Amino acid sequence: MKKIKGLCVLDVDGTLIEEEVIDLLGKEAECEEEVALLTAQAMRGELDFEESLRKRVSLLQGLSVDTFDKIYHELHLSKNAAQFINTLQKNQIEVGLVSGGFVPIVERLATELGISLIAANRLEVKDGFLTGKLEGEIITKEVKEETLVRWADELEVLIDRTIAIGDGANDLAMLKRAGIGIGFCAKEIVKEEISLQIEDRDLTKVLNLIDFL
Numbered sequence: 072m073k074k075i076k077g078l079c080v081l082d083v084d085g086t087l088i089e090e091e092v093i094d095l096l097g098k099e100a101e102c103e104e105e106v107a108l109l110t111a112q113a114m115r116g117e118l119d120f121e122e123s124l125r126k127r128v129s130l131l132q133g134l135s136v137d138t139f140d141k142i143y144h145e146l147h148l149s150k151n152a153a154q155f156i157n158t159l160q161k162n163q164i165e166v167g168l169v170s171g172g173f174v175p176i177v178e179r180l181a182t183e184l185g186i187s188l189i190a191a192n193r194l195e196v197k198d199g200f201l202t203g204k205l206e207g208e209i210i211t212k213e214v215k216e217e218t219l220v221r222w223a224d225e226l227e228v229l230i231d232r233t234i235a236i237g238d239g240a241n242d243l244a245m246l247k248r249a250g251i252g253i254g255f256c257a258k259e260i261v262k263e264e265i266s267l268q269i270e271d272r273d274l275t276k277v278l279n280l281i282d283f284l
Contacts, residue, residue, distance in 0.1 A: 082237035083170035116240030132203030155274035216244035
């Protein structure tokens with residue numbers, strides 16, 4: 072069994088990728104402005120994340136699951152994302168994706184990037200269409216933090232050998248819990264509370280902040 076030297080947990084929307092997937096889904100459901108406003112308020116910490124997510128998902132009722140395929144091809148990885156992940160993996164640092172977004176997108180990104188650890192929200196589907204409801208555990212900021220700790224335990228990685236990267240209020244708990252917490256093109260609330268910040272959307276800039284590579 073390969074020796075794991077560390078763990079890096081990445082937020083997805085706004086961090087690994089440039090877009091907020093739920094805003095793109097909102098556009099397809101013709102409620103883009105309402106969804107985007109709720110997303111922005113939640114990421115700034117002005118709304119409870121779970122309450123805001125349930126409200127946004129309810130607006131997607133009736134959307135075909137085929138929409139995910141269309142949206143997936145509209146996404147842009149942050150600059151050098153694949154190179155960054157590859158560098159970590161070559162240095163025995165396991166990578167995980169933890170997202171307030173949705174499994175159909177996060178699973179595909181993980182497969183494309185060779186990542187096996189993921190946690191994301193599940194949308195209820197009936198007859199190939201979204202019902203407007205969520206299934207199972209919601210990936211709140213508390214769950215993001217718990218997931219970081221659980222994966223570290225499972226991999227037998229000390230918490231000070233963990234890295235967390237995120238941009239929104241929903242990431243704060245995991246950023247604070249990780250050995251190295253990094254705000255990436257972050258919202259103001261994250262800039263105020265997290266000292267390590269990358270302003271340039273280039274994930275390889277993070278490598279300079281990891282002292283155990």
